[in-house]
Amino acid sequence: MSGADGEDIFTDVFWRGPEDASRVLVISSGTHGAEGFCGSAVQSQLVASQVGLPDDVAIMLVHAVNPFGFSHLRRVNEENVDLNRNFIDFDSALPVNAAYRELNELLNPIEMPPEKLDVSMAEIMRLQSTMDFLTFFKAVSGGQHEFPEGVQFGGREPQWSRKTMEGIWDTYLSAAEIVVQIDVHTGLGPSGVGVLMMAANPDEPQKAITANWFGDMMVSSRPARKQDNAFGGYMNAGMEQCLTRTWVIPMTLEYGTEPPEVVLRAMIEDNWLCHHGELDSDHGRSIKERLLRVFYPDSKVWESQVLVRAEQVFAQALAGLAELSVASKERT
Numbered sequence: 001m002s003g004a005d006g007e008d009i010f011t012d013v014f015w016r017g018p019e020d021a022s023r024v025l026v027i028s029s030g031t032h033g034a035e036g037f038c039g040s041a042v043q044s045q046l047v048a049s050q051v052g053l054p055d056d057v058a059i060m061l062v063h064a065v066n067p068f069g070f071s072h073l074r075r076v077n078e079e080n081v082d083l084n085r086n087f088i089d090f091d092s093a094l095p096v097n098a099a100y101r102e103l104n105e106l107l108n109p110i111e112m113p114p115e116k117l118d119v120s121m122a123e124i125m126r127l128q129s130t131m132d133f134l135t136f137f138k139a140v141s142g143g144q145h146e147f148p149e150g151v152q153f154g155g156r157e158p159q160w161s162r163k164t165m166e167g168i169w170d171t172y173l174s175a176a177e178i179v180v181q182i183d184v185h186t187g188l189g190p191s192g193v194g195v196l197m198m199a200a201n202p203d204e205p206q207k208a209i210t211a212n213w214f215g216d217m218m219v220s221s222r223p224a225r226k227q228d229n230a231f232g233g234y235m236n237a238g239m240e241q242c243l244t245r246t247w248v249i250p251m252t253l254e255y256g257t258e259p260p261e262v263v264l265r266a267m268i269e270d271n272w273l274c275h276h277g278e279l280d281s282d283h284g285r286s287i288k289e290r291l292l293r294v295f296y297p298d299s300k301v302w303e304s305q306v307l308v309r310a311e312q313v314f315a316q317a318l319a320g321l322a323e324l325s326v327a328s329k330e331r332t
């Protein structure tokens, strides 16, 4: 596996603070490769900032969870797998995404002259108006394990990056008492706004604790049954399952870029290009440029908003961790 220029590629780990810190703030980037420019920038800013660490607190950065996608400008990895749909239990039957199946021909066309994409997008938007929000979101974003060349393919086995991440967590974090994990993404939400997201039930202590640290967040309840899980396979869920003796507080920091239909359109084009198009062509290069810009806008204002928000969130997380102990889990 090598990068777009044939170079070696890596997932890197950076650590600052005591090796045996009981509390660790983890920030990961590039789980969706092409979103890694933003994640890399906020990590670099943190490294350069020399921010002071509270006692017994460390920072761990994981740079480029999906180095192949980052280098090749793909959201998915070398197997066309969305890593954030790959952290499922592969010993059980694979989840079925019936809603995706209905849309596969629109999302994953074999022929795609530009006018066909306009027609497909109009049809997708029409279908959206007939579905409730969650059904549509699951169809286009929920992960599927049936069509290896489709969008949102979650894979049929644990991917290299998943195994690498599990190894990193096991090596560096298994002795920590508390881990706050922030996985940095782009492409969803209002432009330049960094929204913190978390899956937690109302009775889980981290819901009230993080609301206190960060203020407004988007918290969704965990699915009551496995089959209710619209978006299974998240890396954050994998971390919770891996670090069984650690109190893991997993969050996503998602920065908006473009409207959802623009992002979806760029993903459909890029997926088609990978399987059926010609990368080294004007059409191929224009698709890659659009994909880059829906995840990394060419805007100094956007970049500045991203960095300011990251600085705020990481400072809030460190201040919160300074006061947090395992005992507070029981008290809440």
Ligand SMILES: [Zn+2]
Pocket (backbone or CB within 6 Å): 032, 035, 185, 186, 187
């Ligand atoms: Zn993402």
